[in-house]
Amino acid sequence: MTATLLPYAARVSRLTGSVIDSSTALLASQPHDIVRFAMGSPADEAVPLEIFRSISASTLDHSSYTYGATQGEPELLEALVDYLGGTSEPTTHERVTITSGGMQGLDLACKIFVDPDDLVIVESPTYTNGSATAASYRAKLLEAPTDENGLIVEALPELVERAGRTPKAIYVIPNFQNPSGTTLSAPRRELLLDLAHRWNSVIIDDDPYGLLRFAGDDLPSFQSLSPSDPLLFSVRTFSKILAPGLRVGWVDTDPSIRRLVINAKQSMDTCANVPSQQLVSEFIRRGGLSDHLTAIKALYRERKGVMTESLRRNLGDRIAMTDPEGGFFLWVSLRGEDAATSTTALFDIALAEGVAFIPGPALSASGKFDDSLRLCFATSDPERIEEGVQRLARALDIARSLR
Template sequence: MSTTTTAPATGTAGLPLADRTSGLVGSVIDSSTSLLAKQTHDIVRFAMGSPAADAIPTAALAEVARTALGVDRADAFDYAATEGDLPLREALVDMLADTTDATALDRVTITSGGMQGLDLACKLFVDPGDVVAVESPTYTNGSATALSYQADLLEIPVDEHGMDVEDLRGQAERTGKTPTVIYTVPTFQNPSGASLSLDRRHRLLALAREWGAVVIDDDPYGMLRFAGDPVPSLHELAAGDPLVFSVRTFSKIIAPGLRVGWVDTDPSLQPLLISAKQAMDTCTNLPAQRLVEGFLRGGYLAEHLARTRTAYRERKEAMQEALTEHFGGMARWTDPDGGFFLWITFDSPENNTEIDAAIDTEALFEVALAHGVAYIPGNAFSPSRRFPDALRVCFATTPPARIHEGVARLRRAVDELAGAAV
């Protein structure tokens, strides 16, 4: 499975493509959906970072739809205000009132999913040649968005405490390149599952203020904590600082197909956000906005989150049990307190008590797919391809028994690949 897809500088028939097309990088994660749809054999799907099918509240959404999108609600199928339908924005502010993301109406702009929020942030703050600091590994669609605006990326290591903020400072000093933007997934990070510690959150904000750099605070998973103590969001710690641009989405907590998210920004930015968004999609899908508003106002969210948090904790623990059974002594993995993902790193041959060969997870992918299990190779999460021995698995989508089967299939694939390498 190739982990980079770059558009050519010139099109077929000599089309005069814009210079920016050389920075358009396809998403391995999104491409996996099409790839898996083409398979005809049974596959345990650890690849896509999506809520479990049984975690999507279809019954509640159908009930809401009967009222919000009923036959007498033609207004629900009209254009909406670009900044978002007012009833949804009001419901969202009310929903967030007692959370670490508490906000005000004039700070909220509804977007077509979290990805549009990232695109808007880069459109507003990234010029060609600007340095954007990203976590390494990082969410591939986030770094790809920055590259599409012709940014230069500075990859900052991630450990169990999140982005290494001191390394960020050190790299900026060594290279003489001060970031214009710092992109972070601070809570249950994609792909590692790590969370930025409270101390590092404070230091990151201090560094951003010192440099005048914008922090893109991309937090799709914060509401999915199932263990550990809550940590204040960057949004809360920033206390309204305009340098923090917070991106949120309902894709992970309700359903991805709704394509409804929001950004929380300094109110002075909203006119620019409206102008930028009007050049994209005019407005976010109004029927979907009405569905989300009805879901929030109907009081469904709290019970839904409680149920999914319990299920995701069980699935994470099942994944770790299966990994211990099949990969103890040959790999290490993360232990997140929420979210969707585990990051697995294979030990080097000299430290591996199970097999003698190094594991290249891109080479492993095709073998694993043939065995009936899919994941995302580690190099997909680094523009400079720093993680050939790692992979990301999503535990959220799969029931425990199926998780055990998928990990067993992965071990058989590893054994086959290692045997072929001897």
């Protein structure tokens, strides 16, 4: 049979897939023990499983397994708006749309605002599932540098001038950024809002970790700095604070574009998972979310401390690392002689030694940062963290000996 040249859409070349997500299947296929610092997933013990079981047994019935309203189950919208009223990001029913996880929120933002060849600014490094979503809509990505205070917003005007056009959107993770763990400073938040208004650019505000601050003080959100701003498209999720398998998140947008959000979502999945929405709404209604967040923030604070101490003890001045005040991640950069080691190559050595991480190039739209890697401290208990760091140190010794 003659080979058929399939009539692919032009966007197919931009569907790059995810090294991060692919690591789940890769690790599942390994025959030996692996300490998993790769996926950014909550700890198993941080999922309130017994409460979920109780809610499922007492609350879910036949009505939970039919289609729901695209904008979200009414009881979840009410519970979420009520809960957020006591946080730094109060909102209204007219602004919130429930999504199938945070990734759908990012897809909706790009679907509504990004045309082929539009310029989209992304942090470097960044969560490349997010930047890949913009690329799948054939955006031109402009990588912008970061430092210990997040996106270097002061560098954007020169980058934009060199690009010869203003951005259609700016994709930013303001709190405990993935992968660096850094937080965008308050002055830079204000400057980014100023630039967005100057350029008429949408800020895609992706904040999965903002409720997971375990040290330091909260910073003002974009929504609080610029209330009722149509240029803010805020993406949130329960994946990091409850469980990723629920696939429930939300977007907070100006009411003037909510109808567009609903229309765009209806061409994707009609509605988010109804049983999951009802489970989350009942969990919030029972008052469980505040206590749950208090418990897991203490858990993650401890684990972050264990990992940083173990890295200092086992690797010392061979590395530099960030110092996050919340979230899931440390960004580790190799120093000295070890800086010549490719973390892409190191990954295979480390996997054989029994530890997994995400290499730096997987977290850059153009494949930068081959001397860096991302470690998730949230998933593993202190004993496993120590074991994993020791395995990473052995892998780095092996990589050095092979050069």
